[in-house]
Amino acid sequence: MPHFTADDVREHLxxxxxxEIGINIVDLGLIYDIDLTERDDKTDVLVTMTLTSMGCPLGPIIMQELTRALDGLPNLGEVDVNLVWSPPWTPDMMSEEAKDELGIW
Structure with a gap:
């Protein structure tokens, strides 16, 4: 049984x-999947995500912050990020709250 759930990871993220946008990466729709794997007494996390564009200059910073945000999870093992470009990100992937904040209807 994991020490935490994918929902716990999502809350930390x-x-x-x-x-650049000022919206968290979950509400932006950048997080596609979260996989948890039990290993010994640790839980490894694999986050599959994208960025708003392939040329996003802040991608490495966002991924560093992602790893740092998960540090507080109990018995955290390895954290890996699988950066994908398919499906490509669109504003339709944002939460209703994020769309409201940015004035997108």
Whole structure:
């Protein structure tokens, strides 16, 4: 049984903001999947995500912040990020709250 759930990971990731847009990466729709794997007494996390564009200069910073945001999870093992470009990100992937904040209807 994991020490935490994918929902717990998602809540921690809500503290990571895209510096250019000012919305967290979960509400932006950048997080596609979260896989947890038990290993010994640790839980490894694999986050599959994208960025708003392939040329996003802040991608490495966002991924560093993602790893840092998960540090507080109990018995955290390895954290890996699988950066994908398919499906490509669109504003339709944002939460209703993020769309409201940015004035997108």
């Amino acid at each position: 809500k503290t990571v903001y895209d510096p």
